[in-house]
Amino acid sequence: MITALFRFSIDSVRAMLRGSRAYYLWMAFLACWILLGATAYWHQLQVGLSATNMVDQIPWGAYIANFTYLVGMAAAAVMLVIPAYVYDDHDLHGVVVLGELLAVAVLVMCLMFVMVDVGRPDRLWHMMPVIGRFNWPVSMLSWDVIVLNGYLALNAGITSYLLFTKYRGQRPERKKYVPFVFIAIGWAISIHTVTAFLYSGMGARPHWNAAILAPRFLAGAFAAGPALMIIALSVIRDKMGFPVKPAALNRLRQIIAVTMLINLFFFFSEIFTELYSFKHHAASMRYMLFGLQGHTKLVPYIWSAVALNVFAAITFMTPRLYKHQKVLYAACGAAVLGVWVEKGMGLVIPGFVPSPLGEIVDYTPSFTEFCVSAAVWATGAFIYTLLLKAAVPIELGKLRLAGAPTLSPEDYHQGHGHAHEGSEDHSHGSHETPSPSPEAAE
Amino acid sequence: MAKDTESVESCGTGCGCASAGHASEGHHHAHVEETPFEARVDEHGTRRMFLKLAGAAVAATAAVAATGCGPNGPTAAEFLQQHYKKLTDEDKKKIFARIEEDTKARTGVTTRVNDPPPLDGVEYAYALNLSVCNGNRRCVEACARENNLPDDPEIRYIRVLEMEAGSLEFEEATPYYAREKLPARDKWYMPVQCHQCDNPPCVRACPVQATWKEPDGIVVVDYSWCIGCRFCVVACPYYARRFNFFEPEIPPDRINPNQGYLSNRPRHKGVVEKCTFCLHRTRKGRMPACLEACPTGARKFGNLNDPDSEIRKIIESKRVFVLKEDLATLPRFYYFFS
Ligand code: SF4
């Protein structure tokens, strides 16, 4: 077991180091962004958060906006996991590990965004239980720290277990991991809910202090997450030769068609309630949609977000449109970007405008914030690519412990607990044919 | 040891560097000489290895040399310092001495850090007479001097809003008024500072209990414990909290040497601060600096539990109100018209 674990790590790292030219170029590209961001962060450490465009009136900016959005993104996994495990959707079963790995990478990004946002990162240990002074259960932020780390641990644990057993040529034992999968499903909902409560629990900020915030949050996340997943799975299929069934992608598309509509519906309900009653609390909403007293920096963002989301919603519902690969990808991109603007800039920033004493201060990220944020995203992509480099060959049965028995995909899926009569129709056989990408074959 | 290293290399993270961002290389060397590393680690283990690491760190810093952050990040003692409520008297003495020495080294000013405890049976409250306040903002300046607030970029605890006649709406108001003659026609003035809420949302928000309510009602911040997440800034409905986006710089001749550990002692960049009702004065029976500076007599302060106090009489006899009452923050800062 220990030696197998050791070999598992060694082999995984080896798989991560090897690759085609395109792979190295991609990683080098990401590394450049990471370096740029590291330099920017170093600068921020020197001069403090004055390197950002945040001020007392806008105490949170691009970092927390990204954080908020990414917490939602971690939902990508659960939208694969729920159909796969709860409804026994075997089309999605083959790709569920890839979704869980994405959640791992995304959660690392979340934690990084929190880290770059605090004024004193050297004191983050104050948050640790026992040695620090953790304000649990009173502070919502302390809840957030717990649920995020817990979700990270759950996903990392489940995927490591599945990949490791596969690597050893064994079947994963249902009772060893399925309970955790179900815990993770509940947990995924909790990370969004708690993050939404972080905002909606604030009496000081009427824009957030609404019961619809948490549902809005989930709806947006469940649209953008699967959209990113469609893009990621298509790339993995085309570049790494991993068989992704069209039915799996179609299922994701169906999910987004519904969630995006719900998301838009919540958004418009909120706009109506705020604007029609014409109360003063609607100032943030008016600022966001139309600008206030000549301050209109946020307006173009919001309207482009609405346009992107509407475009995505229409495309995902119209067969004539989504049948075309390119249009489908464009719609996925639109959903990812649209929700990013709506949930990031559109949720966090207007909450601060006007300030509690009625001041209107515009905010756009500084160059430092842009570089650091880009670098965190690049780090996430870097981590996800590395994870995939090891996970994909293991899933395909190409990378395994020397002497381990070969598992057919059917066996494997029975191991997942899916003894479907029709399990022969798993089109996983494609790994026997030469894969389109040289790197997958190493 | 690992921690020692971190304390040197991560100097930027919380560096007490007095000239962030615009010092020359010469500044580094000066700093290195002024604060030899041995002085910092004497109590904390293996000096030789530390010196080696420190040497490397200095070399690295010199190489970076683009900024004014020398190797004076948190020292090991600063890094490991515990939460205020866990400190023994012995710890406090050491820490106060360290802060005094640090100020001396940086500015040449001799200061005295003390920590007056809350007085038994005392609960403070503040009242402000809006009928006489004329918006002259002497309180703002007196507060800045008393509490060692930087001027550039400016940090101010008190914000005086110029309100439109006939309106209590903050969106119609502005804190950025410049007037020859005060009060201006058709305007009235509303100073706002920390209301020392009895049910403070800022305290609930803090993930590390770096801010709390003292028995006398004053909400304080442990500047050595705050991680700078600004959740409390977001949670405060009165815009009372200030974050140190920059390393604050106070000209030596403007430093107030009488410093309370939980109030006006030196802060560094990356932490939050706020009005403390001048607890280093008021807990010794003096009045807050803003009150003493006010030429109109609009400001009243005292012990709520003393039935003969002026503040008690005002609250009992005047029609007082608090801001944003619907949020149930229960401020200790009352407004009234006479
Ligand atoms: S006014 Fe703001 S900072 Fe002061 S106690 Fe109330 S919530 Fe906290």
Ligand code: SF4
């Ligand atoms: S900024 Fe400091 S005091 Fe405010 S919530 Fe964060 S750690 Fe607590």
